[in-house]
Amino acid sequence: MNWTRRDVVKLGALAVAGRSMGLQAEVMDRRPAVGDRKFTSEAVERSMAETAKRIGDPELRQLFLNCFPNTLDTTVQHGSFEGKPDTVVLTGDIPAMWLRDSSAQVWPYLPLARQDEKLRALLEGVIRRQARCLLIDPYANAFMANLDDPALEWGRTDETEMKRGVGERKYELDSLCYPIRLSHGYWKATGDTKPFDTTWAEAMRTVVRTMRVQQRKQGDGPYLFQRSSPRPTETLARKGAGNPVKPVGLIASGFRPSDDACIFPFFIPANLFAVASLRQLAEMLNAIVHDSATAQEAQSLATEVEQALRQHGIAKLETGTIWAYEVDGFGSQLLMDDANVPSLLALPYLNASPDAALYARTRAFVWSERNPWFFRGTAGEGIGGPHIGDGMIWPMSQTIYALTSTKREEVMQALKMLKTSARETGFMHESYFKDDPAKFTRAWFAWANTLFGEMVAHVAHNHPDWVRS
Known part of the structure; x- marks a missing residue:
């Protein structure tokens, strides 16, 4: 069989059966045994322990402990x-x-x-x-x-x-x-x-x-x-x-x-x-x-x-100007956003947002149904992309949404959705279906895991009251 990257990543897409949507599963410690870890950093372990003490929600705390070291572990x-x-x-x-x-x-x-x-x-x-x-x-x-x-x-x-x-x-x-x-x-x-x-x-x-x-x-x-x-x-x-x-x-x-x-x-x-x-x-x-x-x-x-x-990267809408996603220099512009970083949503995270007002209007556009790759369902909302297809939300977009927000309600909403998306396995995934987080792609996607850990640590240290309970 001739495999493509899409075939490989979809090996993680099997639904975990027998668990109802409304039932909250306990997130377990999913780290490899100490002897099986690829690399261990004492500074990382100390930092994780200190951050975990700040997180009152046991489910969020365990997800952080699973995800933050995943790159080093595996x-x-x-x-x-x-x-x-x-x-x-x-x-x-x-x-x-x-x-x-x-x-x-x-x-x-x-x-x-x-x-x-x-x-x-x-x-x-x-x-x-x-x-x-x-x-x-x-x-x-x-x-x-x-x-x-x-x-x-x-x-x-x-x-x-x-x-x-x-x-x-x-x-x-x-x-x-x-x-x-x-x-x-x-x-x-x-x-x-x-x-x-x-x-x-x-x-x-x-x-x-x-x-x-x-x-x-x-x-x-x-x-x-x-x-x-x-x-x-x-x-x-x-x-x-x-x-x-x-x-x-x-x-x-x-x-x-x-x-x-x-x-x-x-x-x-x-x-x-x-x-x-x-x-x-x-x-x-x-x-x-x-x-x-x-x-x-x-x-x-x-x-x-x-x-x-x-001169060429800004689009004019009735609601004001926003960054376009792609242009050709001839005047054609594509208005959308994709979950992968760099994205329009992630510009401040990359220190690549030179205009705060322009970014704010762009952010409102891409995190809405005006973006053709934004999806909202019973399991959450977020941005996906053509790589996986319709209805598939990428947790990476929800993590970036939290990392680029200064509003408590937005961060708490993102944390809630991310917990839901990872409840079956204790890790983040490439994408999951908007109405059923058990339908996901990639059981092992280290970038999404570590990025999630980075975001939780950021919130825990900069807004400890948001994760204290």
């Missing part, structure tokens, strides 16, 4: 390469490392790294591995744990330039931004500059060059991708180049962070993310690498993209 492979730390972070039930997922999965542990040398080395290894991957191919979204292995099975017949070690080659602009975010966050949290050597510096120069090429001022560029699939979201139009764009200063993307093809290649959430990431990169290149030329190039590109976003 997905990391820590070793060395050429005498330096080297860390693979699998996405969960798929045996590959996504640049986006791996960055997001370890992000919540950064504030604890200064206290734990082992954790610091693990995170350094992720940064170093990502730099190696970017130098293999900046257009790839996923890489194999063993870089000598062939691609994931569903990517082996793709019509694109596959290189050894690449798991899948769907070019996604956010895959270039996330390693910058992780590097900058690590540097600010620890003060450590060891990962930022000549290999990292060359990887970052590659990132800036790739973004420049994908402004498509000199044509489509070298990236092409086609896949034989009955799903149009799995391949790109125009013989693999994607739909046409007018070069206006924005950066094109082949695919969204959902790994679904863009309709209009100027994907606005990733362009906003790129502006923030390029400015972070410029700071690091100046302060650590002392490469003022590339720092200036990154800064200049950020300014150009920001101006283009203002």
